[in-house]
Amino acid sequence: MIGISVFGLGSICALLAFSPTVHAEAPTVPNEDPHSRKIRLKDVKLHGRDADAKWVTRGTRVYDITDWIPGHPGGEVILQAVGGAVDPFWDIFTIHKKQEVYDILESYYIGEIDPRDLVDGQPPAHDVDDPFNSDPKRDNRLLAHSKRPCNAETPAEELGTFVTPNETFYVRNHMWVPEIDESRHKLVIELRNGEEKEYSLKDLKANFEEVTITATLQCSGNRRKHMTQEARSTSGLQWNIGGISNAEWTGVRLRDVLTDAGFPTDDAPDEVRHAQFMGAEAYGASIPIDKAIDKRGDVLLAYEMNGKPLPADHGYPIRVLVPGNVAARSVKWVNRIILSDEESASQWQRRDYKCFGPNVSSRDPDWDSAAAIQEMPVQSAITSFRDVSNHSKQDHKLLQVNGFKEDCVLVEGYCYSGGGRRIVRVDVSADGGRTWHQAELLADEAKGSKAWTWRRWRWVVPRQNTGDCFVVKAVDEAYNTQPSDYEPTYNFRGNLTSSWHRVGYKPDEETSDGGK
Numbered sequence: 001m002i003g004i005s006v007f008g009l010g011s012i013c014a015l016l017a018f019s020p021t022v023h024a025e026a027p028t029v030p031n032e033d034p035h036s037r038k039i040r041l042k043d044v045k046l047h048g049r050d051a052d053a054k055w056v057t058r059g060t061r062v063y064d065i066t067d068w069i070p071g072h073p074g075g076e077v078i079l080q081a082v083g084g085a086v087d088p089f090w091d092i093f094t095i096h097k098k099q100e101v102y103d104i105l106e107s108y109y110i111g112e113i114d115p116r117d118l119v120d121g122q123p124p125a126h127d128v129d130d131p132f133n134s135d136p137k138r139d140n141r142l143l144a145h146s147k148r149p150c151n152a153e154t155p156a157e158e159l160g161t162f163v164t165p166n167e168t169f170y171v172r173n174h175m176w177v178p179e180i181d182e183s184r185h186k187l188v189i190e191l192r193n194g195e196e197k198e199y200s201l202k203d204l205k206a207n208f209e210e211v212t213i214t215a216t217l218q219c220s221g222n223r224r225k226h227m228t229q230e231a232r233s234t235s236g237l238q239w240n241i242g243g244i245s246n247a248e249w250t251g252v253r254l255r256d257v258l259t260d261a262g263f264p265t266d267d268a269p270d271e272v273r274h275a276q277f278m279g280a281e282a283y284g285a286s287i288p289i290d291k292a293i294d295k296r297g298d299v300l301l302a303y304e305m306n307g308k309p310l311p312a313d314h315g316y317p318i319r320v321l322v323p324g325n326v327a328a329r330s331v332k333w334v335n336r337i338i339l340s341d342e343e344s345a346s347q348w349q350r351r352d353y354k355c356f357g358p359n360v361s362s363r364d365p366d367w368d369s370a371a372a373i374q375e376m377p378v379q380s381a382i383t384s385f386r387d388v389s390n391h392s393k394q395d396h397k398l399l400q401v402n403g404f405k406e407d408c409v410l411v412e413g414y415c416y417s418g419g420g421r422r423i424v425r426v427d428v429s430a431d432g433g434r435t436w437h438q439a440e441l442l443a444d445e446a447k448g449s450k451a452w453t454w455r456r457w458r459w460v461v462p463r464q465n466t467g468d469c470f471v472v473k474a475v476d477e478a479y480n481t482q483p484s485d486y487e488p489t490y491n492f493r494g495n496l497t498s499s500w501h502r503v504g505y506k507p508d509e510e511t512s513d514g515g516k
Contacts, residue, residue, distance in 0.1 A: 037111030041123065044113075048083025055110070056086045057123060063108040080128075088128045092148060131176040136312040139167040145237040149173040150313065153242030159383040159414060162444045162456055163214070164245035166306050171313045172219050172243070174348070178280040178333050182317040185280075187301070189261040190338045192272050197261040201303060201317050207260070208252035213298050213448035215323035216416050217330060219243035220353050220373050223381070224494035226501070226516050231486040234494025235362060241381040241501070244416070246454050248447065249321045251302035254337075255293045263339060265293040276338040277320050277331035284346030285329045285353075287322055287374065289339065296420075296449040298323050301334070323452035324419045326373045328353045343372060358490040365492075373495060376418030378482050380426060380457075380474035381501045385411040387463065402460040409466055409505070411439075412458045417476035420450025425475040426457045431467035433484070433500065439472070451477075466505055473500045 039062045047055035053066045065082070081089050090096045113123055132148045142152035150173045158168040187199045221236050222243030228234045254275070259265045263272075268289055275292035278284050291297050300321040303310060310316040315332030322329045328348055343349050354370040388395035389407045399408060409430075415423045426439040439459040446453045457472075473482040483489055486499045502516050 034109055034111050038114040039111045040114045041117040045083050049079040051083070054079070054082040056081055056084065057113060058086050058090075058105065060113045060118065060121075060123060061109055062111045062113060063105060064110045065108050068108065085123060085126070088126065092128070092130050092132060134179050135177045138171065138313070141168055142171065143240070143242060145239065149175050150177075151237050153239055154245050155242060156240075156383045159242060159244075159381075160412065160456075162246060162442075162453075163306060164247055166247070166308065166311050166314070169245040169247060169305075169314065170217075170219070170243055172327060173313065174283050175281045177312050180280060180317060180333060185317055185335065187318060187334060188336045189258065189263075190336065191262055192269070192339050192341070195262065199257065204252050204257070204301060204303070204318070208256050210250060211253055211298075211300060212248055212250045212304075213300065213321075213323060213452060214246065214248050214444075214446040215298070215321060215448065215452040216244060216246040216454045217327040218376055218379065218416065220326045220328060220376075220495040221493075221497075222379070223497040223501070226499070227486045227490060227494045227497040229516055230499070231490040235492060236494050241383065244379070244414070244454070247306050249300055249302040250304035250307070251300040251318075251321065254299040254301055254320070255295065255297075257301060258293060258337075258339070263293075268293060271341050272339045274340050274343045276340055276344040277329075277334050278336040278338070279331045280333040280335050283331060283333075283348065284344045285331050285349050286340075286344035286372075287325060287329050291322065291325070291374075298449050298452065323448065324421075324450065325375055326353060326418075329374065352493070353495065355491040355493065355495050358487060360492065362492045376416070377496055377498045378415075378417045378421075378423075378474050378476050378480045379498050380413060380415035380472045380482065382411060382413040382470055382472050382503045384413075385409055385470060385503070385505065387507070388460070398460065404460060404462060407463045408460050409463055410458060410460055411470055411472075412456070413439075413472055413501075414454045415441075415457055415472075415474035416454035417451075417474070417480065420448075420452055421476040421478055421480070422451035423455045423474050424477050426455075427473050427475070428457075428459045428461075429471040430461050430465055430469075430505070432469040432502070433471045434467075437461070463507060466507075468505055470503050470505055471500050 044055050044057055044062060047053050053064055054069060055062055055064050135150060138150060138152060141155055141158060143155050144152040150171050152171045154164060154168050154170045182201055185201060189197045219239060221239045223239060223241055224234055224236055225238040225240050228238060255265050272289050274286045275289055276286040292299055302319050302321040303317060305314055310319060318334055319332040320330050320334050349372050351367050353373045356365055356370055388398060388410050390396055390399055390405060415426050417423055426441060427436045428439045429436050439457040442456040475481045483499050
């Protein structure tokens with residue numbers, strides 16, 4: 001199977017950051033109109049992976065993407081397409097079929113395919129293997145935002161339990177799911193001096209203490225839809241409230257494996273500042289070395305999820321689990337860890353997962369000026385509400401426990417804070433935020449050195465005291481809380497949306513939608 005990723009998710013940002021400088025081996029005449037330049041397909045083929053200048057075609061047009069390749073989020077897999085047509089790859093990666101991508105590609109335009117190479121006015125067609133053909137089948141309850149690659153959120157009605165079932169745990173893939181033979185899969189640890197040590201899954205299970213922790217993973221784009229609706233347009237998948245899930249993870253401590261590989265975890269040298277992670281499908285990210293080796297940081301090389309081997313969509317056979325941090329740092333299908341003085345050079349570390357001020361547009365970001373997202377801010381959401389009545393046997397006990405006899409409304413949701421910071425209070429309102437009450441934080445059986453999981457909360461309010469809008473905000477142990485509005489934290493990527501969550505209410509109406 002051919003491994004391909006042409007202009008993968010997040011690459012729009014990468015393209016914006018590179019100016020179109022043409023490095024054709026046969027340069028155009030100064031001031032020559034590119035439309036008048038005719039290029040033979042045999043010459044396009046010469047500008048493949050081994051050439052200094054690398055070209056692709058789309059339709060009858062030719063593009064020199066040489067200067068953009070170093071910023072490609074999928075690494076060198078893009079070289080599968082150079083020297084030929086990008087069209088069949090985009091037929092697979094259909095997310096690229098949008099005008100903004102076409103417009104950016106045009107900045108690399110250098111000429112037209114020579115008419116002598118066209119068949120009925122079009123270049124000859126050719127097929128490529130589809131890397132998504134081996135992707136696993138997904139649960140039809142997941143709410144898909146894209147199919148290739150798969151990005152799907154947990155529906156609100158499946159967010160009602162402390163532990164999210166594997167089948168409905170949200171899926172965030174940047175490319176295809178790689179086919180991996182567990183018996184042949186190796187994890188390589190590369191030290192700062194270049195020395196390497198290799199581990200199989202069998203090695204990890206046999207030689208290190210097994211650890212189980214409970215941890216929530218949340219996409220940086222969770223609730224991006226709300227920022228778009230309430231502030232301004234944002235780029236990226238428009239996640240509702242389901243870009244977050246919680247599970248029990250079993251594996252071995254990364255700290256223990258690094259120690260075994262020869263890294264002095266109790267006295268880390270100053271020149272090592274980051275642990276870089278690479279996935280089998282070319283994804284890359286990193287975390288500060290202090291987090292990687294923290295005795296209470298609970299960073300795992302995980303191989304089980306909710307007591308079962310990792311599902312393919314969630315990193316089988318081994319993934320990194322970085323509790324308290326944005327899920328983008330918990331690299332799936334991990335096959336290499338590099339200890340370095342620099343953070344990962346990948347697109348997803350240096351560009352995609354960052355935030356800018358409300359005044360910065362997608363046209364002029366200084367990517368190096370913004371820190372990569374690591375720990376997550378305070379978050380909360382309303383996942384459901386329903387009317388409860390004393391006339392119902394099911395509801396009678398709930399009303400009795402809460403000291404009510406009249407009809408009420410049961411409101412439920414989740415709350416979470418990154419960095420292992422415990423949620424200490426959830427404030428709820430039934431009148432749009434004019435008056436506030438405190439919700440009940442439900443008991444759980446979380447495992448881990450710190451508060452790595454979300455908390456479930458509920459609130460019972462007399463129906464006569466409700467208005468037309470429920471609101472929730474959470475507070476963590478450092479007394480961080482959520483902003484009331486979206487505009488002050490607006491960023492063009494729509495990352496880290498965490499303003500008050502509002503859901504409209506009408507009597508006798510039950511909901512499990514996302515609200516705003």
